Amino acid sequence: MRSEELIASLAQDLRGVRPLPSPARLLATWLGVTVPVLAAITLIMGPRPDLAGKCGEAGFLISEGLGVVTALVSAYAAFCAGRPDQPGWKLWLPMLAMLAWLGEFGRQCAVLGVQDAGGMLRLTLDPMCVPGIAIAGVIPAGFIVMLLRRSATFRRDHACLCGALAAAAAAEVALRLFHGSVNIVTLLLWQMGSVILFTALGWFASSTILSHAVRAPRRRQEAG
Amino acid sequence: MDQQGDWARWLREAQAGNRRSYEAVLRAALPWLRGMARRRFPWADAAEAEDIVQDTLLALHRNLHLYDPARPAAPFLLGILKLRGADRRRAQARHHLRTTPLDDVPVTSSSLATKETQEVSIDVGRISSAVGALPPREREILEMLKLREMSLAETSAATGMSVGALKVATFRAIRRLRAKLGVNDEE
Numbered sequence: 001m002r003s004e005e006l007i008a009s010l011a012q013d014l015r016g017v018r019p020l021p022s023p024a025r026l027l028a029t030w031l032g033v034t035v036p037v038l039a040a041i042t043l044i045m046g047p048r049p050d051l052a053g054k055c056g057e058a059g060f061l062i063s064e065g066l067g068v069v070t071a072l073v074s075a076y077a078a079f080c081a082g083r084p085d086q087p088g089w090k091l092w093l094p095m096l097a098m099l100a101w102l103g104e105f106g107r108q109c110a111v112l113g114v115q116d117a118g119g120m121l122r123l124t125l126d127p128m129c130v131p132g133i134a135i136a137g138v139i140p141a142g143f144i145v146m147l148l149r150r151s152a153t154f155r156r157d158h159a160c161l162c163g164a165l166a167a168a169a170a171a172e173v174a175l176r177l178f179h180g181s182v183n184i185v186t187l188l189l190w191q192m193g194s195v196i197l198f199t200a201l202g203w204f205a206s207s208t209i210l211s212h213a214v215r216a217p218r219r220r221q222e223a224g
Numbered sequence: 225m226d227q228q229g230d231w232a233r234w235l236r237e238a239q240a241g242n243r244r245s246y247e248a249v250l251r252a253a254l255p256w257l258r259g260m261a262r263r264r265f266p267w268a269d270a271a272e273a274e275d276i277v278q279d280t281l282l283a284l285h286r287n288l289h290l291y292d293p294a295r296p297a298a299p300f301l302l303g304i305l306k307l308r309g310a311d312r313r314r315a316q317a318r319h320h321l322r323t324t325p326l327d328d329v330p331v332t333s334s335s336l337a338t339k340e341t342q343e344v345s346i347d348v349g350r351i352s353s354a355v356g357a358l359p360p361r362e363r364e365i366l367e368m369l370k371l372r373e374m375s376l377a378e379t380s381a382a383t384g385m386s387v388g389a390l391k392v393a394t395f396r397a398i399r400r401l402r403a404k405l406g407v408n409d410e411e
Contacts, residue, residue: 012388016241084303
């Protein structure tokens with residue numbers, strides 16, 4: 001078929017569509033659900049007893065702030081990934097934010113290791129982190145998949161990876177408000193390990209769901 | 225620049241369902257897309273570049289809702305072209321991995337010989353199973369147009385679809401069939 005004929009056919013086949021909201025608006029929508037959900041989970045689980053004291057510690061505030069930045073940048077990148085006209089650099093910002101976040105934990109480990117001659121660096125078991133992240137992250141992850149379903153044609157895997165990372169980072173920020181770790185190494189390995197595990201599982205699950213969600217309306221359209 | 229301002233307006237009107245504006249923007253952008261395809265994908269021959277342009281048009285058609293009316297149209301079209309070109313290149317690379325060059329085997333070599341009936345039955349079997357895996361609507365349309373050789377008007381009357389919709393559905397069905405047969409991994 002010649003391209004000119006294809007154009008005529010496509011024009012015949014045109015149906016009006018509703019433009020997708022901008023990435024910034026989708027981010028605001030996601031936050032509108034995620035923030036109240038995480039606040040409710042924190043209240044239900046009960047804020048950690050030393051939370052007021054922690055809020056005065058620079059290290060805690062910086063790592064929580066970097067977690068928030070990672071969640072925001074990742075969600076924004078997820079909403080940009082499906083848009084063909086969005087520049088590539090926006091899609092790689094979450095990796096930078098994640099590296100800065102991990103780097104801050106690494107810096108705190110190094111500082112404590114030097115100050116305490118390794119006393120604060122003893123690894124202890126903290127298996128509560130895995131279900132904690134899962135409970136806090138499942139609604140933000142499900143909601144971001146819902147918001148991504150109309151733009152999942154292009155760069156779907158990248159959108160899903162960023163979306164899963166956004167949900168995991170938001171869940172980790174909330175987790176540290178209701179669950180404390182014994183020391184920084186335990187936090188780094190168990191909590192950040194849970195973030196990476198949740199991101200990987202969320203990436204796989206959302207990519208599978210969205211690949212079916214994109215095909216389904218097309219099949220309905222073709223069958224009709 | 226003014227021309228691309230028209231493209232943005234036409235795309236906005238196309239989102240509202242205006243077929244004339246849609247056809248205008250596609251026709252105006254076609255030579256520009258062809259030029260971009262040749263520049264961006266020097267590895268592609270003329271037919272391959274035209275396929276990338278057609279993939280771009282189809283992807284635009286399916287994703288018209290992703291266009292932000294506040295933004296210019298050219299980066300949107302170029303973005304689709306780049307992504308579709310990259311997809312096609314990846315598909316080619318995958319296809320290349322599954323093929324074995326036979327350039328160094330003489331064409332008269334007996335190792336290349338198969339019985340005529342064997343080739344026919346293999347081909348028929350592959351095509352039948354690929355056609356069988358198509359969605360029922362596409363299978364029906366291909367059967368009417370290609371096997372029973374009905375005209376577009378007759379098929380249109382039989383299926384209740386417009387001639388334009390039939391052409392698009394046939395185009396998609398053939399692409400899907402080619403993909404299933406391993407001729408082309410692109411949708």
